[in-house]
Amino acid sequence: MDTSSPSVFVNGALLRRFVGQKVRTVIQVMGSDMGSVVGKSTDDLQIFVRGSPPPSLTTYLEVIGIADSENSIRAEVWTNFGDSFDALNYNELCKLANGEFKHLFI
Amino acid sequence: MPVSLTPNAITAINAGDVNLKPLLQVLDIKLIGKIQERGQERYRLLISDGALAEHAMIAVQLNDRVKSGQVVIGSIVQLIDYICSTVKNRKLIVVLNMETIIPQSETIGNPKMSPESDAEAQIPLSAPGSMPPPNRAVFNEPAIQQSVNKAPPRGVNFQNPANSTATPSFRPSVQPSYQPPPSYRNHGPIMKNEAPARIIPIAALNPYQGRWAIKARVTAKGDIRRYNNAKGDGKVFSFDLLDSDGGEIRITCFNAVVDRFHDVVEVGKVYLISKGSLKPAQKNFNHLKNEWEIFLEATSTVELCPDEDGSIPRQQFSFRPISDIESAENNTILDTIGVVTSVNPSVPILRKNGMETHRRVLNLKDESGKAVEVTLWGEFCNREGRQLEEMVVDSAFYPVLAIKAGKVSDFSGKSIGTISSTQLFINPDFPEAQKLRSWFDHGGKDIASSSISRDNMPGGGSRNEIRKTVSQIKEEGLGRSDKPDWVTVKATVSFIKTDSFCYTACPLMIGDKQCNKKVTQTGTNTWLCDRCNQESEECDYRYLLQVQIQDHSGLTWVTAFQESGEEIMGCPAKQIYTLKNELQNDEEFAEIVRNRLFHQYLLKLKIKEESYGDEQRVKITVVKVDKVNYTSESKYLLDLVRREIS
Numbered sequence: 001m002d003t004s005s006p007s008v009f010v011n012g013a014l015l016r017r018f019v020g021q022k023v024r025t026v027i028q029v030m031g032s033d034m035g036s037v038v039g040k041s042t043d044d045l046q047i048f049v050r051g052s053p054p055p056s057l058t059t060y061l062e063v064i065g066i067a068d069s070e071n072s073i074r075a076e077v078w079t080n081f082g083d084s085f086d087a088l089n090y091n092e093l094c095k096l097a098n099g100e101f102k103h104l105f106i
Numbered sequence: 107m108p109v110s111l112t113p114n115a116i117t118a119i120n121a122g123d124v125n126l127k128p129l130l131q132v133l134d135i136k137l138i139g140k141i142q143e144r145g146q147e148r149y150r151l152l153i154s155d156g157a158l159a160e161h162a163m164i165a166v167q168l169n170d171r172v173k174s175g176q177v178v179i180g181s182i183v184q185l186i187d188y189i190c191s192t193v194k195n196r197k198l199i200v201v202l203n204m205e206t207i208i209p210q211s212e213t214i215g216n217p218k219m220s221p222e223s224d225a226e227a228q229i230p231l232s233a234p235g236s237m238p239p240p241n242r243a244v245f246n247e248p249a250i251q252q253s254v255n256k257a258p259p260r261g262v263n264f265q266n267p268a269n270s271t272a273t274p275s276f277r278p279s280v281q282p283s284y285q286p287p288p289s290y291r292n293h294g295p296i297m298k299n300e301a302p303a304r305i306i307p308i309a310a311l312n313p314y315q316g317r318w319a320i321k322a323r324v325t326a327k328g329d330i331r332r333y334n335n336a337k338g339d340g341k342v343f344s345f346d347l348l349d350s351d352g353g354e355i356r357i358t359c360f361n362a363v364v365d366r367f368h369d370v371v372e373v374g375k376v377y378l379i380s381k382g383s384l385k386p387a388q389k390n391f392n393h394l395k396n397e398w399e400i401f402l403e404a405t406s407t408v409e410l411c412p413d414e415d416g417s418i419p420r421q422q423f424s425f426r427p428i429s430d431i432e433s434a435e436n437n438t439i440l441d442t443i444g445v446v447t448s449v450n451p452s453v454p455i456l457r458k459n460g461m462e463t464h465r466r467v468l469n470l471k472d473e474s475g476k477a478v479e480v481t482l483w484g485e486f487c488n489r490e491g492r493q494l495e496e497m498v499v500d501s502a503f504y505p506v507l508a509i510k511a512g513k514v515s516d517f518s519g520k521s522i523g524t525i526s527s528t529q530l531f532i533n534p535d536f537p538e539a540q541k542l543r544s545w546f547d548h549g550g551k552d553i554a555s556s557s558i559s560r561d562n563m564p565g566g567g568s569r570n571e572i573r574k575t576v577s578q579i580k581e582e583g584l585g586r587s588d589k590p591d592w593v594t595v596k597a598t599v600s601f602i603k604t605d606s607f608c609y610t611a612c613p614l615m616i617g618d619k620q621c622n623k624k625v626t627q628t629g630t631n632t633w634l635c636d637r638c639n640q641e642s643e644e645c646d647y648r649y650l651l652q653v654q655i656q657d658h659s660g661l662t663w664v665t666a667f668q669e670s671g672e673e674i675m676g677c678p679a680k681q682i683y684t685l686k687n688e689l690q691n692d693e694e695f696a697e698i699v700r701n702r703l704f705h706q707y708l709l710k711l712k713i714k715e716e717s718y719g720d721e722q723r724v725k726i727t728v729v730k731v732d733k734v735n736y737t738s739e740s741k742y743l744l745d746l747v748r749r750e751i752s
Contacts, residue, residue, distance in 0.1 A: 086737040092744045100751065 006106045007064050009097040011090075012045025016070035017098075023073060024064040026081055026090050029057050037061065042091035051075040060085040109182055109208055115155040116220050119190050120197045129207060131214050132181045133159055135172055151201070153183075156215030162188070162199035165309050166397060167352075171206070182208040187351075189310050202309050202351070303380050308353030311384060311398055319380040321411060322347035323418040325354070326511070326527045327373050330364060334617065345371050346394060346527060347379070350417045354394045356387065359402045367408050376414035381406040393439030393511055393527070421529070423510060425538055429474035432558040436516040439525070443508040443538050444470035445546045447477065449495045452487040466491040468498075470507060470522075471555040473545050479521040479559035480509065482530075490530040497532075504546065505532050506539040517572075519559040571710065573742075577659035585713035585724045593713065596734060598706045599674060600661060601654035602699050604686075607671075608679040611646040614638045622648060622668075647680040653728070655709065664711060666728040673731035675702055708732040708739075 007024040008014075015023060027039030027047050037049045039061065049063050051074055058080040065075035097105040115128035134152035149172045151162045162185075164172070171177045187202035197220075303317035311318060327345040334340075344358040357379070359367050371377070379400075387399040402408070423441045426434070434440060452466040464487040471477035482491045490507075497503045510529040512522040524530070533539065542550075571594040574584070584591040612621040612635035625633035625645050633645040649671025653664050666674055675682065677698070686695045710730035715722055 084737075086740065089737065089740040089744060093740075096744070096747065 008106055009094045011043040011094040012041030012047055013043055014094055014098055015067050018067045019070060021067060023067045024062065026060055026062045026085065028059060028087065029061050032057055042087040042094065046071060048072040049075050054078050054080065059083040111156040111214055113155060116158040116160045119199055120220065122190060124189060127184060127186055128155065129182060129184050130155055131211065132177060132179055132183060133213065133217065135179055154217035157217055158220040159217040160199060160220040162201050164201045167309065167395065168201065168204065176206050178210055180210040180212065181206050182211055189306065191315055200310060202307060307351040308347065308349045308355045309351055311355065313384040313398065319378055320349060321376065321378050322349040323376045323420065324371055324373050325421055326529055327371055328526045330368060343368055348418060348422055352422060354422065355396045355398060355400060356392050356394050357400045357402055363402050363404065367402060370408055374420065376411040376418055378409045378411055421510060423508065427474035428470065428472045428476040428478045428558065431478055431514060431520055431522065432476065434514045434520065436514060438514040439511050440514065441510050442512060442522065443506065443542060444472040445504050445542055446494055446498055446507050447471055447504055449498045452491055468494060472542060473550065475553065475555055477555035477557040479557065481521060481523040483524050486524045486530065490532060493532060506534065506542050507532055508534045508539065521559040575659040576655065576657045576662050579662060579713060579726065585715045590712050590714035592710065594708055594710050595657060596706065596708055597655040597657040599653055599703055600656040602702060603652035604699055607649060607651050608647045608683055609650050611648040612638055613642055613644055613646045614640060647683045649675065649679045662726060664726040664728050670728040670731045706734050708734055
């Protein structure tokens with residue numbers, strides 16, 4: 001596993017703490033365009049993802065990339081996460097990964 | 107205060123006088139061991155009238171008097187209710203109710219053991235130089251008689267509304283007692299006593315009485331249950347009785363006796379019941395405060411008392427506040443009352459024996475500031491459950507619910523579940539309910555109560571599962587106690603034993619269930635079942651699968667029978683039996699087995715140590731196989747992490 005450039009698990013609220021850094025998040029796709037996707041974070045905030053999305057998207061999408069503002073990510077890796085994904089669990093994971101035990105994650 | 111003991115009281119009691127209400131001194135208190143292990147403690151007193159001393163058992167409900175120190179050695183007590191019966195040529199006094207008159211006093215007189223008593227006859231019991239014998243001739247103590255009707259029932263009596271104000275909740279005795287003329291004793295021909303048996307309080311029943319009758323109200327009646335055991339098929343039903351003294355007892359009927367009495371007995375009515383045998387109560391099913399239970403026989407009589415006067419309460423409750431339930435032991439049967447704050451829908455549940463039943467969960471809170479989850483099972487879901495749902499969910503009205511005989515469960519905090527003899531009363535008409543209602547309506551509704559039941563385990567299947575790792579099974583010595591342990595492990599199948607994986611089973615039906623016992627082949631197409639003692643032309647193939655399972659902590663062997671075996675193998679036993687033994691397609695067989703390895707499951711296990719000859723072996727059986735549901739498993743793990751770090 002490549003640990004040289006770790007990506008932080010974030011939800012919509014945590015994204016703003018990592019502007020300029022590498023993050024990963026899962027969004028529920030609301031709409032997509034050539035070169036961008038609009039989605040809802042697991043804590044119900046809007047996130048814009050730029051880059052080149054795969055041609056077909058499932059309901060849930062994981063993106064890894066650099067946070068370039070408090071609500072947008074420039075994605076390098078796009079992964080379809082299927083249509084049934086538990087957003088609440090993921091949201092809890094993000095909170096854990098940035099809480100008391102964040103040294104275990106980054 | 108100088109006090110005189112009732113002279114010659116012991117002699118009078120032994121002769122059958124039960125109305126004397128004598129003053130006696132307690133010379134000794136002895137705890138008689140737990141009767142047949144599961145029985146209750148009994149105390150035996152040595153009581154003296156100043157001249158004679160005699161042993162007396164005290165009824166179980168008086169045990170507290172001894173434990174709390176109200177009755178100690180030296181106490182002077184007044185016997186209020188008592189009987190004297192003959193057991194194996196020995197007189198035995200049983201005290202049903204008594205009052206402490208003087209908490210402690212020096213030994214009065216110079217009492218000797220009564221000749222009626224067994225052992226230790228004629229041993230002087232008082233220390234030399236103690237108090238001189240009192241003047242017995244002038245005994246008269248009218249002031250003491252006042253407490254006769256003060257009986258000790260704990261809890262509340264729910265009276266007939268008609269006379270609830272007038273009648274005291276309790277009466278000491280129903281009919282004058284039968285006193286045998288002294289001349290009958292010890293000589294003369296034995297004659298059958300044709301007179302009707304006298305009515306005695308339920309609390310006085312014991313297995314050593316020949317003839318008895320009780321007059322009591324039916325407070326609960328169970329459904330007929332059918333069973334099948336080594337002795338064959340049968341049916342059984344039971345009902346609970348309460349008498350005017352607050353004594354309760356369960357009556358059980360089997361088979362033909364069921365037919366005779368099941369339709370006769372109605373809840374709420376009063377009956378005269380006579381003849382039947384007393385057996386130790388089955389404490390795991392029977393929560394009543396009585397160490398005996400009556401088994402009715404063909405000669406027993408159950409007669410309706412149409413002219414009953416309401417002296418017997420409808421129901422006897424001893425309500426416990428919800429805060430008390432928190433510290434109650436698992437499986438305790440108790441009564442409680444609270445306001446229903448939420449009702450969940452009824453859901454179907456598969457029981458361990460494969461039958462389907464229903465479950466409905468509701469929440470109850472009371473003035474103790476606590477709330478508890480109540481689980482209704484079976485019929486309760488539709489009957490009272492639906493009624494409650496309509497009130498709470500549809501009309502947003504929060505009714506008071508009284509639960510008679512609910513069972514405490516300690517899975518996930520403490521909760522209460524219904525059992526067959528549980529009774530539910532919605533908005534009952536008694537003072538506790540009115541008090542709760544007014545508390546709830548005047549602010550109680552908005553007080554946040556902390557629940558003594560842990561919130562629903564998010565996901566993870568059944569909420570009352572106990573999760574363990576594989577290595578914990580050995581480390582914690584699971585299965586070594588009397589009862590099997592039921593736990594859930596998340597584990598991966600790492601090996602399946604294939605030389606023998608199924609057995610030939612009897613396909614015949616016993617009642618509505620297949621026999622499934624092992625059959626032996628007796629001819630080309632004939633199979634013999636020892637249990638059914640019949641041959642059949644076909645046999646069933648059922649899994650008996652030895653599987654190795656593994657998690658991060660270790661590995662262990664488990665046994666999976668039919669349903670769980672099929673879940674693990676992914677196809678019926680017969681199919682792979684045919685493949686392996688008839689088609690002898692070893693390659694495909696091996697492929698199927700290989701494909702079933704390394705799947706992860708939530709396995710519900712039953713763990714029990716069994717002896718095989720001299721050897722003790724812990725046997726682990728797979729009861730249920732579930733594929734891991736990642737969503738609920740994640741929820742479970744998150745919850746675990748949260749609890750660890752908080």
